[in-house]
Amino acid sequence: MNGNTTTVEVRNLLGEATRLKIDGYRLVTLSGVNTGPDQVEILYHFDKDLTLVHLRLAASREAPVPSISPIYPAAFLAENEIQDLFHIRFHGLVIDYQGTLFLPREMESTPFCRYDRSETPRPVSPDPQSAKSAGGA
Amino acid sequence: MRTSVIPFGPQHPVLPEPLQLKLTVEDEVITEAVPALGYVHRGLEALAQNRDFHQMVQVTERVCGICSVLHAICYCQGLEDIMGITVPPRARYLRVIWGELLRLHSHLLWMGLFADSFGFESLFMQLWKIRERVLDIQEATTGNRVISGTIRVGGVSRDMDARQVHWIADQLTWVAHQVRQIEPVLREDFTIRRRTEGKGVLTSAQARELGAVGPVLRASGIAQDIRQTGYAAYGELDFEPVTATAGDCHARCMVRLGEIDQSIDLIHQALDRLPGGDIRSEVRGRPQGETLMRVEQPRGEVVYYIRADGGKTLSRVRIRTPTFANIPVLVKLLPGIFLSDVPVVVLSIDPCVSCLER
Amino acid sequence: MNHALIILGIGLVAGPLLGGLAGGLDRIVTARLQARTGPPVWQPYYDVIKLMAKELVVVNGWQAFCVYSYLFASMLALILFVMQSDLLLILFTQALGAVFLAMGALASTSPYSQVGAHRELLQILTYEPLLFLVGVGIFLETGSFKISVVMQWKDPLILKLPLLFAALGYVMIIKLRKSPFDLAASHHAHQELVRGVFTDFSGPLLGMIEIGHWYDTVLILGICSLFWATGPVPMAALAAAAYATIILIDNAAARLNWRWMLGHVWAMGLALALVNLICRHQG
């Protein structure tokens, strides 16, 4: 892949993101790839003066991933999308659509991980106010 | 007036496509804006898992009608990167020509819609009249008006002869002449400046933080254009990113106006230097590996993350469209402006909802 | 008595006929200015006939009452004009109609309609003082508010009151819902308020509003033509020239917001009108 890739863990993700932000990197986007029944790989793509840097995170459907949207506000839409399509939970999203950004509320499965969404509880937002305003999407 | 919530969309006359903005309005001033998406989500990324990688070219072209060629170019470049295919020079130049024609018609389309957003109908009609000529060029060279269908993995599927090259150059001269007549209106007209100057100001620091792309980023004074990386034949052509410093809606319009001239110039350059030779290299084997490919679309940088594991189909195609990156900007810009300026600010980021919801 | 009835009939029939024709010509001229062919000249009539044939859906009774009142007030204002009545009476009757239209829009709960009505009231507030000053100017020149007196006046008023006529131009742009002042409702619903003040009217009620607008158009063009009331030909020519100019401005300007409208129209319009009046009556 063009650009350096660093593998990160859930615990040092926010630290790495902060370091890149201080270095003046711009968040390009996040990509999710389904790698196993319970595993989703999340790639964070950053850019500075047309040079790319990637962070690779192996996330589990069981444990929530900290959201980088407080550091990079641009991430909130991409994180919500991954939440929709891969049923990964993000903690601390700036605007949390609770899995209804693209999918209707009554949708029972996630498009990229072929299993029933009712198996695991819906991602819970820590901020009920933003959840209310984002509801009905 | 009391606080009220205005559902701006999904069906709204000034929005070309279904996007909903829940606007909390106090005395015609927006206090909060929450976007609601998903009205036209088609799951094209998931479709990659049951179409082979050649067929996916046509699927990516249909992510969005307006950015069609550039989606296909980005996807094909990604695959060529994974498979190590060298694209013949003539094909690279033809990709530039079609890509820039697309940018030309997209910017004219956007300017028309922008004019319509502040109620300037005659300007809207005039710009779309010019755009029609660009679409004619596309149809005469690619065979289709909007979704060209000429980009293939490893090259392009259609060539153009010397007569067509001359004809395109003539038509573009007409387009350039027409744009020059319209330019003072967009640049200086009192009512337009009144409606666009100082509206939706985005500073360069905010643009960077919110991940703005394309003309929105360049209008805030950051000279970043993915074409500078020199993909296709851009490395061999002369151009400078068009920038503006004000960061408001008028600056975004001026950046796009500058890019219209730039596109015409780039097509002329590419037509002059069009090399001979093949237009397509052979594609053997199946892709294996991963890549991230970026291309500058009319609306900004489009990102394709492609992962292939040696099968006939790709294991993951992730498309990050420019509008997806600019929605956080919109959410930031809307609070504090007047209701009458909402269409102007919303359209100034050039929202393309079908791009946004692959 | 019989004579009065005939005039009344002319007012009732000529209003929508001429107003619709003006609308149709407007659409063709606008289309040509935009390099389009445009609809047939009878299109406004087709539109209204189609609206009238639709199912009647009323949000609430108050809304329907307001529409009937608006149509009645607009008709009455034109009939008073044709009967060459008092100019002040005419102005207040048409203002009443305009307010009823805004009240009808306020009767529904749609935010588009509400904001549209709010802006409509601001527009009325903006042009009414100017319209009143036009009446005053005519009175100071001819010595009467009666249109019958104005019609007998030998000299064209526009030569004495050119700036006041320019001020009337602002009123016409606002009243005919043209750019840059088509804030409350633009003709083709391409604005942030959808169709603003008309959003919640539909079917026959919208058709009636359209007919009311035809009466208004004829009335405002009639007031405009008073500035050259030496015969039917110059009257028609002046009205047509004014209308053409407004169409031209409509196509050469973007829509502005109400803050600018209020400030600019009051400052410029009132200044033009007052300067004209002071110049005429100081010297």
Add this chain to the structure above:
Amino acid sequence: MFKMTPQILRNLISGPATRAYPRQIRPPFPATRGRLVNDIAQCNFCGACAVKCPSVCIEVDRHLSRWSFAPHICVCCGVCVEICPRHCLRQEPATGPPAAQKEMVALDAKS
């Protein structure tokens, strides 16, 4: 102030740029990709077009020697024309007539 005025006056003089469409039709460009046509006499029913079609609009039945095509699903990409080994497929410059229903076009070798 009114920068648009010269432009709109020019439009008024030069007449409309639009066409009265059903009565006046612009001839299509020679390169236009319209409706897909199969010269069935040349076709050997190999099925390559059906396999490669991105929109899955072509069906080929070897046993019945039948080639059928759904014109309303076709996206006019021209992939089938490019890969056809017998060169019996081509795209006409004109698009097909409007239709009230989506119908398949079926061509048999015998007919």
